Amino acid sequence: MLNIPCPHCGLRNETEFHYGAEAGVAYPDPNTLTDSEWAKYLHIRANPKGWLAERWVHFAGCGRWFNLWRNTITHEIGPVYLPFTTQPKMPGNTVQEGPGK
Amino acid sequence: MTNTNDILPPGTIGRRRAAALPEQPPQLWKNVKPKKAYNAVIVGGGGHGLSTAYYLAKNHGLTNIAVLEKGWLAGGNTARNTTIIRSNYLWDESAAIYEHSLKLWETLEEDLGYEMFFSQRGVLTLAHSVSDVRSKKRNFYANALNAIDSEWLTPEEVKKLVPIINISPDVRYPVHGATYQPRGGIAKHDWVAWGYAKAASDLGVDIIQGCEVTGFDIHNNKVQGVHTSLGTIAAGKVGLVGAGHSSLLANFAGFSIPIQSRPLQALVSPLLEQVLNTVVMSGAVHVYVSQAHKGELVMGAGTDAFNSYAQRGGFHVIEHQLAAALELFPIFSRAQVLRTWGGIVDIAPDASPIIGTTPVENLFINCGWGTGGFKATPGSGWVMAYTIAHGAPHELNRPFALDRFVTGHLIDEHGAAGVAH
Ligand SMILES: Cc1cc2nc3c(=O)[nH]c(=O)nc-3n(C[C@H](O)[C@H](O)[C@H](O)COP(=O)(O)OP(=O)(O)OC[C@H]3O[C@@H](n4cnc5c(N)ncnc54)[C@H](O)[C@@H]3O)c2cc1C
Numbered sequence: 387m388l389n390i391p392c393p394h395c396g397l398r399n400e401t402e403f404h405y406g407a408e409a410g411v412a413y414p415d416p417n418t419l420t421d422s423e424w425a426k427y428l429h430i431r432a433n434p435k436g437w438l439a440e441r442w443v444h445f446a447g448c449g450r451w452f453n454l455w456r457n458t459i460t461h462e463i464g465p466v467y468l469p470f471t472t473q474p475k476m477p478g479n480t481v482q483e484g485p486g487k
Numbered sequence: 488m489t490n491t492n493d494i495l496p497p498g499t500i501g502r503r504r505a506a507a508l509p510e511q512p513p514q515l516w517k518n519v520k521p522k523k524a525y526n527a528v529i530v531g532g533g534g535h536g537l538s539t540a541y542y543l544a545k546n547h548g549l550t551n552i553a554v555l556e557k558g559w560l561a562g563g564n565t566a567r568n569t570t571i572i573r574s575n576y577l578w579d580e581s582a583a584i585y586e587h588s589l590k591l592w593e594t595l596e597e598d599l600g601y602e603m604f605f606s607q608r609g610v611l612t613l614a615h616s617v618s619d620v621r622s623k624k625r626n627f628y629a630n631a632l633n634a635i636d637s638e639w640l641t642p643e644e645v646k647k648l649v650p651i652i653n654i655s656p657d658v659r660y661p662v663h664g665a666t667y668q669p670r671g672g673i674a675k676h677d678w679v680a681w682g683y684a685k686a687a688s689d690l691g692v693d694i695i696q697g698c699e700v701t702g703f704d705i706h707n708n709k710v711q712g713v714h715t716s717l718g719t720i721a722a723g724k725v726g727l728v729g730a731g732h733s734s735l736l737a738n739f740a741g742f743s744i745p746i747q748s749r750p751l752q753a754l755v756s757p758l759l760e761q762v763l764n765t766v767v768m769s770g771a772v773h774v775y776v777s778q779a780h781k782g783e784l785v786m787g788a789g790t791d792a793f794n795s796y797a798q799r800g801g802f803h804v805i806e807h808q809l810a811a812a813l814e815l816f817p818i819f820s821r822a823q824v825l826r827t828w829g830g831i832v833d834i835a836p837d838a839s840p841i842i843g844t845t846p847v848e849n850l851f852i853n854c855g856w857g858t859g860g861f862k863a864t865p866g867s868g869w870v871m872a873y874t875i876a877h878g879a880p881h882e883l884n885r886p887f888a889l890d891r892f893v894t895g896h897l898i899d900e901h902g903a904a905g906v907a908h
């Protein structure tokens with residue numbers, strides 16, 4: 387089980403949290419959106435092998451959303467940060483974009 | 488090695504059953520070095536990749552092909568899954584493809600000339616509340632309309648079928664009824680992969696283990712080959728069948744797919760006397776159980792909550808499914824957990840697979856089977872082979888195209904199934 391550092395309550399068991407997948411996905415402008423841009427916003431989320439900036443909500447504690455970096459291979463947790471603040475730098479490498487991109 | 492019999496309660500059979508498995512031939516498939524070029528290359532040597540190669544060779548006459556596997560055959564989800572096979576899905580599109588697969592299962596051992604312990608012992612899906620009964624009955628009627636064998640059982644009928652189940656009304660989630668698919672069942676997963684590998688190899692397919700695909704050779708938006716840990720291999724067509732690693736493969740080729748990779752865990756007990764002769768699933772208390780041929784109880788439940796490539800999950804998930812199992816089967820309280828493990832499953836937003844063409848020409852994808860693709864192993868490879876051979880999907884997989892996330896024609900088995908295995 388992960389131990390997750392809630393920025394408001396401190397270190398708590400994973401069972402007190404819900405997962406929110408990739409952090410920082412901006413809401414697109416619905417007036418200028420094509421169908422495929424809308425699909426991308428709705429359905430595509432980062433799924434890297436390595437470091438991922440992701441959202442969690444501490445539903446059994448303060449009830450608040452926050453973001454953190456976590457390594458999807460080791461489950462190590464990196465910097466924690468609040469929504470709408472500057473995202474800290476990725477702590478290490480990640481396999482997300484292939485060499486072709 | 489310690490004898491597992493020593494730690495088993497009295498009455499268990501221990502290893503004697505294992506001895507009853509048929510002998511394997513000294514070699515099932517030829518281990519070869521990759522050639523410089525193939526007509527088609529399949530990325531991923533799980534059940535789906537191997538069955539794709541087999542049907543490409545058998546149904547479409549394409550034999551200058553290779554399966555590239557980064558680890559060892561079936562080392563991914565194929566030999567980590569709990570092997571539940573059924574076709575009683577809610578939506579027409581799902582029912583059609585899973586039923587096609589189940590029909591292929593029914594003759595597979597003869598087709599491949601290889602035993603796989605395919606056992607149609609039935610799959611029971613329990614309902615635990617009034618709304619659960621309503622949605623399971625809806626599923627049952629939908630199956631009837633699709634001519635898929637399905638029965639509705641009362642709690643008493645459930646008890647008759649599975650005498651060790653607890654149907655008393657005073658538990659937290661009493662059994663209110665169940666759907667039953669008699670033709671559902673289980674099979675021996677690693678043998679399924681080996682059977683396909685053997686049959687494909689016999690038809691001339693190259694099976695290459697320890698060969699990781701790290702990128703693609705793409706010119707004018709047309710794939711021409713793959714970069715691998717064993718060098719570059721030219722290929723007229725490429726099929727991506729990488730399960731939990733599918734979004735990485737898609738990214739290598741320059742496009743994105745709506746897949747999240749999550750750990751899914753399972754566990755087994757030591758070998759016990761046969762007490763459970765059908766598969767029992769429950770979405771509400773959230774566990775599914777069967778008893779394998781050798782006698783171990785095999786159990787699983789839902790995924791861990793977060794994205795991961797670690798092939799392991801949290802123990803609280805195991806505890807939760809065991810609590811559920813004990814409520815249904817009080818006699819399991821004396822059994823031990825022998826082993827737990829995890830696989831990385833590829834979850835699509837609608838919990839349905841993605842099978843078809845991609846934005847890159849001659850590059851095809853088959854993924855998103857998530858927590859429930861073992862049952863589809865024959866059907867998935869069959870439609871994927873068709874798609875690769877024709878450069879366009881078969882009727883059965885057309886609805887499962889990648890562009891459904893743009894058109895909005897989702898096949899929402901998440902909402903329909905609760906438990907998706
Ligand atoms: C614990 C658990 C229980 C499950 N229970 C059931 C069940 O009861 N019933 C059911 O129907 N389904 C079940 N499933 C789901 C089922 O196992 C999967 O949907 C199915 O196995 C996926 O297809 P596959 O067999 O091809 O995948 P895999 O066996 O995972 O094959 C994918 C292969 O691709 C290889 N690969 C990935 N990237 C690369 C690369 N870059 N280069 C080369 N090779 C690569 C991997 O190493 C892997 O071997 C379960 C899964 C798990 C984990």
Ligand SMILES: [Zn+2]
Nearest residue numbers: 392395444448
């Ligand atoms: Zn908190």
